[in-house]
Amino acid sequence: MPTTKSYHAFLVSSLQDPEAAAAYLDSVLEDGDPQHIRLALKNVSEARASLTELSNAVKWRECYELLEQGEMPNLLMLVDLLNELNLRLSIAQKT
Numbered sequence: 001m002p003t004t005k006s007y008h009a010f011l012v013s014s015l016q017d018p019e020a021a022a023a024y025l026d027s028v029l030e031d032g033d034p035q036h037i038r039l040a041l042k043n044v045s046e047a048r049a050s051l052t053e054l055s056n057a058v059k060w061r062e063c064y065e066l067l068e069q070g071e072m073p074n075l076l077m078l079v080d081l082l083n084e085l086n087l088r089l090s091i092a093q094k095t
Contacts, residue, residue, distance in 0.1 A: 046064075
């Protein structure tokens with residue numbers, strides 16, 4: 001019987017904190033790798049979905065299924081997904 005959680009279980013658990021989820025996504029977005037961004041969105045979606053009743057479960061499910069299949073949602077779906085996760089996208093000038 002394993003005595004430790006898997007890294008994925010630990011990550012998903014830690015991403016239930018909204019500030020941690022936002023910092024995680026921000027860091028991955030800075031990296032810019034599309035596959036890392038997709039995986040980060042999937043991880044945050046998984047963590048946050050277990051916490052709250054999503055106001056639009058159909059849209060969330062559609063986005064999550066795209067992420068699971070290795071695809072990126074379009075910009076409008078991404079904004080909807082972030083909204084459901086109580087997050088927002090912002091743009092800043094590079095420093």
